[in-house]
C-alpha cells in the first residue's frame with residue numbers, strides 16, 4: 341500500500357477497529373450471550389457449549405479493553421509498521437525506537453486491562469490473544485528442555501566437515517517453471533484452487549478471508565527452488581487448515597475458527613517439515629520437477645534434494661533458518677519481548693541484547709540491526725506474544741506426525757507415490773473439524789495421547805540429521 345497514505349490509513353484503521361470493538365462489546369451482545377447461557381438445551385450439546393464458552397471468552401476479554409485504547413493501538417501500529425519498514429531499509433534502530441517504546445507502553449496498558457492470570461504475569465495476558473490458555477511459565481517449561489536438547493546436536497553438526505546438498509545450490513530454475521511446479525505441489529497436497537489463490541509476495545503469508553476464499557503467497561528465486569517449495573508447502577499447510585474449518589454453517593463463530601496460532605503453525609510445519617522435507621515426498625516430487633525444469637536439474641537425485649532441504653546452517657535471519665536452529669530464533673524473541681513487558685529490558689537496549697544472544701546461541705556476529713532486531717514485522721504491529729507460537733507449532737507438528745505415522749503405517753509409501761490424501765484426511769478429522777472446540781494443548785493431548793513435550797521433535801531431528809551428517 342502507498343506509504344504516503346500511511347497517516348490517513350492509520351485514522352481509517354483506528355475508526356474501523358473502534359466500530360468493530362463497539363459492536364462486539366455492545367450490551368446487546370452480552371444479553372444474547374446470557375440468554376444462550378440460560379438455555380439448558382445448549383448446555384447439553386457439547387459442541388454448542390464449547391462454541392458458547394469461546395464466544396463468552398471473546399466478549400469478556402473485549403469488554404475489559406476501552407475503545408479509545410483499541411483505536412489508539414490501531415492508529416499507532418498502522419504508522420509504526422511504515423516507520424519500521426523505513427528503519428529496516430536504512431538499518432536505523434534509533435528511528436524506530438520511539439515507536440517500539442510506544443507499542444510496549446500500549447501493550448502493557450492492554451495487558452493490565454486484561455489482567456494476568458492467577459499466579460501469572462502481564463505477558464500471559466498478551467499470549468492469550470494468540471495461544472489461549474498458555475502461560476509464559478509453561479512455555480519456559482517446554483522451551484528450556486528443547487534448548488538443552490538442541491544445543492549439543494547443533495554443536496555436533498557445526499563441527500562436521502560435511503556440507504550436504506551442495507549440488508542443489510548450483511541449480512538455476514526459471515521462475516515461470518517454478519510457479520507451475522509450486523502450483524502442482526499445492527494442488528497435490530490438497531489445496532483447493534476453487535476456494536483460494538496462490539500468489540507472490542516478499543513475505544509469504546496465508547489469509548483465510550472468507551468461506552471459500554483462502555489466499556496464500558510464496559516467493560521465488562532462480563537459485564533457490566527448494567526454498568520456494570518449502571514456503572509454498574508451509575503456507576499450503578495453513579491454508580488446508582483454513583479450508584478444513586467448518587466455515588459453511590458456522591462462519592464467524594468460534595467453532596469455525598482455528599484453535600490458536602500454535603495449532604495453526606502446527607499445520608504449516610507438519611506439511612513443511614514432516615512431508616516436504618521427507619525423502620518420500622521428493623521421490624514423488626523430483627520426477628515431477630524434472631518434467632518441468634528439464635536440463636536445469638540434470639544430475640540431481642532424490643538424495644541431493646533431501647540433503648539440501650535438511651541442511652543445517654546457523655543464520656542471522658529467522659525466516660531463512662533451518663529446522664534445527666529455527667527455535668533458537670524464536671526463544672530469543674520470546675525472552676526479549678517478555679523482558680520488555682516486565683520492564684526488565686529497556687527498548688534502547690534491545691539491539692545489544694539481541695546481538696549478544698545471537699553470538700551466544702548461534703556463534704554469529706550481527707553486522708547491523710537490519711539483520712538483527714529490525715528484521716521482523718511483529719513488534720511494529722504490536723504482535724507481542726506471537727513469536728512463541730512458532731515453536732509451539734513446530735512441537736505440536738512433530739508430536740502430531742508421530743500420531744499420524746502410528747495411525748497410517750504406510751504413510752511414507754503413499755507419499756512417495758504422490759498420495760497425500762490420507763494425511764489430509766487424518767488432519768481434517770482430528771484437527772480441522774474441531775475449530776476452537778478444544779484448547780490447543782488439550783487437543784494435542786487428545787489426539788496424540790500425551791501432553792506437549794519436546795521429545796517428538798528431538799527424535800525427528802536426530803533421526804534425520806544424524807545420518808545426514810554421519811554423526
Ligand code: ZN
Pocket residue numbers: 574578605608
Ligand atoms: Zn506459518
